[in-house]
Amino acid sequence: MRVRLSGFVLASLALAVPCLHAADRPPQDLHQVGDHWTAWNPPEPPPDPQTTQVHIVVKGDTLWDLAKHYYGNPYLWPQIWEKNQYILDAHWIYPGDPLVLGPEVAPADNLAETPPADGTGGEGEEVTAPVPGVLTPAAAAGSPVPLGSESDIYCSGYIAPEGQEFPYSIVGTEYERLGPEFKLGGKPDITGAYGRVDTAKYDLSTGDIVYLDGGRARGLTPGSLFTVISPEARVVHPVSRQLAGRYYHYVGRVRVLSVQENTAIAEIVQSCDPVHVGALLQPFEPEPVPLGRMTAMRPVNYPAPAEKLADSPVILFSIDDVISLGQDHVVYIDRGADQDVTPGDIYTIYRTNREGLPPIVIGELAVLSVHKSSSVAKIIESRYPVYIGDRLDLK
16 A cells, blocks of 8 residues: 655745655565565664664655654755665655664755755555566666756746746846946937846846845845746647746846845846846745656556556646757656645656557656646656657656
8 A cells, every 4th residue: 555645845945845756656576575565675674773773664654754853854865765775766665674774964054065855755655465467667776866957957947827926126237337328319218128228238147236126125135045037938738738827937046235225236146048137036945956766767568558648747848949859858847736746756758659559658757846837857868859748657
């Protein structure tokens, strides 16, 4: 029996607790070890409990909850996984298996110095008997590795309904006043799409100084970090052909240097693309890059049934209107926190076949960042070009 825990999706290191979303296809090569069933080959617990702390998994345990209980910080769950490398998929732990916790753990204050993770630390399992006659996927797993990079997350964005509200925006830059003024005949100021037409620099980047439309009166303080956002293309769902929302692109990041009563001076500290006057701002929320152990892709001769993919998630959008996608491309899928998607989830990518023929295994993608109704994912393997509208099945 698989136990699914509900919860909130990972949004920041401090403000949210993700649900632990287990894989829908658990390991099938179950065997009995001692008095319990498990898919793994756990070693004997260390003989001296005084020097090495050991926890025996019970029904309902997750690596996320165990890290919170023993280490005081659930985001340290990869340390448990690292100490117990016999577990090949952190989504699945089995009652009766021993978990070595170790005599020492990294303090929570050092979390930013170690590769952070998302919290998909596995769901507890209670297994009463092996499942015969079901495919056993090949596995070749090593230590957990990052499923993407920080730039994949911080230079991506999200898809949401139009009309999103943002607390602040960039209203000016030093470059607007560096040129000479010529007001012959009382000609008024002219403002274009990117600001004043006589500005010395339109495309702003790291190190440039900008002005914000908020100050002390609206609660701004020096040191505050904001993500710079640019509303971009409307997104049409590739299957339903209904409007899915608008793509809000993460352009960069600014840090407030000083505040006045109604304005603030800020510096661009990260730029993914050119930053323009008029860009919108929302408070920056750090997101750890999820970790995962790489396992073999779904065998091409055992695809998911076509009927299972009829209402499955799909690849919704890619930036820059890229049509033919492949390994390392960042894409957006049409499921998010509302559908219990969690950073670290891995999906098999399918292409629907002609009627009567089985789906085609195209590749795999890993979820990096989750929003309300969409998620950012990275293609980690592809056999053929990946297209918008390809179907997904949780691995």
